[in-house]
Amino acid sequence: xxxxNGIPTDVAGKTIREYLTTTTYDPTRIxxxxxxxxxxxxxxxxxxxxxxxxxxxxxxxxGG
Numbered sequence: 001x002x003x004x005n006g007i008p009t010d011v012a013g014k015t016i017r018e019y020l021t022t023t024t025y026d027p028t029r030i031x032x033x034x035x036x037x038x039x040x041x042x043x044x045x046x047x048x049x050x051x052x053x054x055x056x057x058x059x060x061x062x063g064g
Contacts, residue, residue: 002049002051002053002054003053003055004019004055004056004057005056005057011049012053013048013049014048015044015045015049016032016039016043016044016049025059026059027041027044029060029061030057030058031057031058031060032055032057032058033055033056033058034047034049034053034054035054
């Protein structure tokens with residue numbers, strides 16, 4: 001299990017990009033932290049999620 005924003009999620013073995021395709025997140029408007037380190041968007045296709053990983057997904061919201 002991977003903990004994503006505090007919720008245990010069964011996505012171990014998938015890449016970050018594969019996980020994102022199952023969500024409503026807009027990849028151009030988020031940042032992802034894996035185990036305390038920011039993951040560059042260029043690495044979403046190659047970064048594998050493993051059991052006991054912790055992900056924080058932060059969405060950017062515009063406004064004025």
